[in-house]
Amino acid sequence: MKVGVISDTHGLLRPEAIAALEGCEQIIHAGDIGSQDIVEQLGAIAPLHIVRGNNDVDAEWATSIADHLRFDIEGWQVLLVHDIADVPALLDDSVKLVVTGHSHKPLIEWRGNTLYLNPGSAGRRRFKLPVTLALLEVSSDAMEPRLVQLLE
Known part of the structure; x- marks a missing residue:
């Protein structure tokens, strides 16, 4: 399964990001979305898992969006939260993929049996x-992430 992972759009969904996400079966947005319009555009591509970021908290359109989510992709337990500082309080051994944003710094790092993935920022530089997002190939026995640079 191809999963698109994006964060920190801050109200800007670039055509390059839309093109990179085409063909994804699911999309994960790790917060600082910026507008309901971005939620709708991404949702038109694939089913969405989203959380609010610190810049979304006071936005009326984002009041129903959770601060963190746990869900399953191909048998892998996923923890989605905007700020990695919030992860320790939410983490347990069942989580195999931690997706964060906030720092705007891309990260792909295995910590033991858990993949930590920050797709970087797809919004304004x-x-x-x-300016990046990530694509994640997920099967029942493997997760293979890669970063996609949207601008030179």
């Missing part, structure tokens, strides 16, 4: 950080 911040400092000199790359």
Whole structure:
């Protein structure tokens, strides 16, 4: 299963991001979405798992969106939360994929049997950080993430 992972759009869904997410069977957005319009555009591509980011908390359109989610993809337990600082209080041994955003810094790191994935920011460039999202190939016995650079 192909899963798109995106974060920190901050109200900007680039055409390059839409193109990269085409063909995904699910999309995960790790917060700082920025607008209901982005939720609708992503939802038109594939079913969505989303959380609020710190910049979404006070937005009226985001009041029904959770601060963290746990769900299953192909038998893998996923924890989705915007800020990695919130992970320790929510983590247990059943979680095999932790998806975060917030820092705008892409990260793919295995910690024991758990994959930590931050797709970076797909929104406006911040400092000199790359503009990225991640694609994740998931099967019942493997997860293979890769970063996709959206801008040079």
